[in-house]
Structure formats: C-alpha cells, structure tokens
Amino acid sequence: MDPENTAVDVLERRKRMAVLAGAAGDELRRLWRGACVAVEAIPVRGPETGLATVRGRIGGGGSPFNVGEVTVTRATVRLPDGRIGHAYAIGRDHEKARISATIDALCHDPVWASRLEAAVVAPLAAAQQAADTRKREETAATKVDFFTMVRGED
Numbered sequence: 001m002d003p004e005n006t007a008v009d010v011l012e013r014r015k016r017m018a019v020l021a022g023a024a025g026d027e028l029r030r031l032w033r034g035a036c037v038a039v040e041a042i043p044v045r046g047p048e049t050g051l052a053t054v055r056g057r058i059g060g061g062g063s064p065f066n067v068g069e070v071t072v073t074r075a076t077v078r079l080p081d082g083r084i085g086h087a088y089a090i091g092r093d094h095e096k097a098r099i100s101a102t103i104d105a106l107c108h109d110p111v112w113a114s115r116l117e118a119a120v121v122a123p124l125a126a127a128q129q130a131a132d133t134r135k136r137e138e139t140a141a142t143k144v145d146f147f148t149m150v151r152g153e154d
Contacts, residue, residue: 046094050074051071054068072088072089073093077098085102085105103116
C-alpha cells in the first residue's frame, strides 16, 4: 500500500465527509435520489442519536474547556460486497446519517467516488461555499474601522 496515496485518500475522505456532515438533510436526500444509486446498504450500527461534548478555546489559543453538549447521529453500513461506511451528523436526522454512511462506503471504489463526487458532493460543496461567501459579504458590510487622529496641538 502506497503511504502517499493513502494520505491523499484520507484527505479526500475527510473533505467529502465534512461536506456531507454540513449539508442540509433535504438537499442531501434530493441529490442522493437524483444520483439514482441502486444499492442495498445493510445497517451495522444505527442510525442512533446521542450526545457529544463540544470543546472550545478562549481567543482561539487558550486552554480548552467544555462548552456544552450537542446532539449527534451516527450510522455504520455494510454494502453487499463487504465495504463499510461510517458517518456522523449533528442533529437527529437518521436518514442523513444513513445516506452519508452509504456514500462513504461506496466511495472506497474510485469509480463510485468520482460519480458521487459529481452528482452529490460537488453540488453540496458549491452551495456551502456560496452560503459562506454570502455570510462573509454580509458581515463585511457591517464592519466599522476605528482609528485615532492625532491632534497637532499637543
């Protein structure tokens, strides 16, 4: 096994799963149906909902502390050929977690990975990027620049 390709695969999987976790459940379901994937994923675990502790840092660099808890749903599925996929999603959307785990399992095959990237992941990533850009623009419009003028009398 080539360690360099494994590192690339891990990074691609991390990006893909971050997009799926951040996607709205309705949008993920719509794109999943549009991809016309006819595969039977067998549930191994879940989907099940629980709590996870959220950690934070003051100022981005301080000591970590527990902020509170968030509801998380996880799922693990197995495809008929033995490939396994896992997914976690904030909230209680069981179907979103199941679909995300199925996509994870399918993407172990490069052919499925490219097909699902084009049909599901790329549109979700583009929508998330557009929403992020819109939010940044709205925030920038409210920016106030404070400055101090030096008077010449002193």
